[in-house]
Amino acid sequence: MKQSSGSNGGGVVRKTDQETASDEGEAHWRTARASVPRSVLAPSAARDFVRANLCYDHASRALGTVTLAASEFATQAVLGGSGPIQISLECNQTTVTLSVRYRLSAAVSMHSRGLADELSSQIIEGISRVSGAETGSDGERRLWCTIPTGFISLATGPVRPDNPGQPGPR
Numbered sequence: 001m002k003q004s005s006g007s008n009g010g011g012v013v014r015k016t017d018q019e020t021a022s023d024e025g026e027a028h029w030r031t032a033r034a035s036v037p038r039s040v041l042a043p044s045a046a047r048d049f050v051r052a053n054l055c056y057d058h059a060s061r062a063l064g065t066v067t068l069a070a071s072e073f074a075t076q077a078v079l080g081g082s083g084p085i086q087i088s089l090e091c092n093q094t095t096v097t098l099s100v101r102y103r104l105s106a107a108v109s110m111h112s113r114g115l116a117d118e119l120s121s122q123i124i125e126g127i128s129r130v131s132g133a134e135t136g137s138d139g140e141r142r143l144w145c146t147i148p149t150g151f152i153s154l155a156t157g158p159v160r161p162d163n164p165g166q167p168g169p170r
């Protein structure tokens, strides 16, 4: 089980939930969140969420990567969780942080969950700068990863990704 900290992330990782944090002081900072039902459709819904909510600047650089991470996390949540799955997406200047939270299912054995985690964490490791998995004492599981996107220059204005399916920014 990977339990990495943000030690190699240059301080970009926030380990606590900051739903309304505005102390970043960056013009390019936004967050989006959604709840999707736990079902076989959850990975697809997670991908749709990313496509609908990732900003133009980041989507033009990392849409496929972030979408893949969302799909992997949602799959784990479906396999090992119960109840709705909370997804959030945070933009920063040079990264996008994706996190998925769900309640661990008591019915899922540690063994089967470990196997799913192992495959998925290899994928997440390959595409993200830092990632982690935490389980709270209340049984809430949180998976997160920070994906490097390169520096986004605010001076160049929005860059429209080459993706006709991308809806406009909100």
Ligand SMILES: [Zn+2]
Pocket (backbone or CB within 6 Å): 028, 054, 055, 056, 057, 058, 059, 091, 092
């Ligand atoms: Zn962004």
